[in-house]
Amino acid sequence: MKNEKKLWLLEQYSQKLWNISLALITEAARAGEHGRGYAIVSFEARIVADKLNEFVGDAKFGSGAVDFAALTSITLQLQFLCVNAELETINGVDKSMEFNIPKSMAVFAEQLRRISWKMQELCDDHAWRKPFVLPELADPVDANELDCFLLFTVGGHTLIENMRNIREVQSLCRCITDADTHISLRGEEIPLFDVYKKLGLPMPGERWQPIFVLEGKGGLFAVPADDIEIGLLEFSPKGRPHQAAAGHAFADFARECWALTGGEQAIFVDWEKLRG
16 A cells, blocks of 8 residues: 555544544533543543644654654554443443433544554554453353454453443553652553552563553552553453363462463453452
8 A cells, every 4th residue: 555545544544533632522521521531432432532733743844754654653653542431331331321321432432443453454553462362251151241352462461341330441651660659640640550560570672661540449540551451342251161270370379260262261360359
């Protein structure tokens, strides 16, 4: 694909993001107090649209060659925004159903996700590469309750978490250091749980360090991860619990373990127990 067409596509994506953000802020206003989370997603969608528009402008009118590697950071920001949009949909079901906002938010989240996938295709070989191939959950059982789950890795170990327990996902432009005890999120200082130091796991070397904020018994706390599977945003049947493999770094802190295709395991961690 020629650069001219790529830039034209990026212009279209930027305009779509603006339109989505405007629709989102309208829905948020209808929801009043319950729409605060949707308003934040709208604001961040406008930020991504502005960055994308600036990228296109620099590429069109700059003197140098177009560096599509720089598009990766914008794409990553949009991917994490997709997760947060999905979280707002899940967390807002009980609070704002009378406004029909969750259904609208689900539509917007899907539109954001489609744009992020298309943008990632334009990043060429510079796109974010995940350290593991996402397998589907094995041995699913029939269940009336469908839930949404997120796969991620910590120290190279595949873990899984119910999206209902996650309040927000973000990405920092630097790696976590030993001196970091908190992260700043929307003006609030949230304790950072250094699971790597706790279990003696190797810290990831990637520049982009995903963080997800959990709601536990003691309030909110942040957990870093090597990688987060952005695409795992579909409602899935609950898997059949298995015994965690002996010697697994998180075996003593597993509240449940699912078998994945290919023999891999994904563990639901008892974070409160691990923190203690």
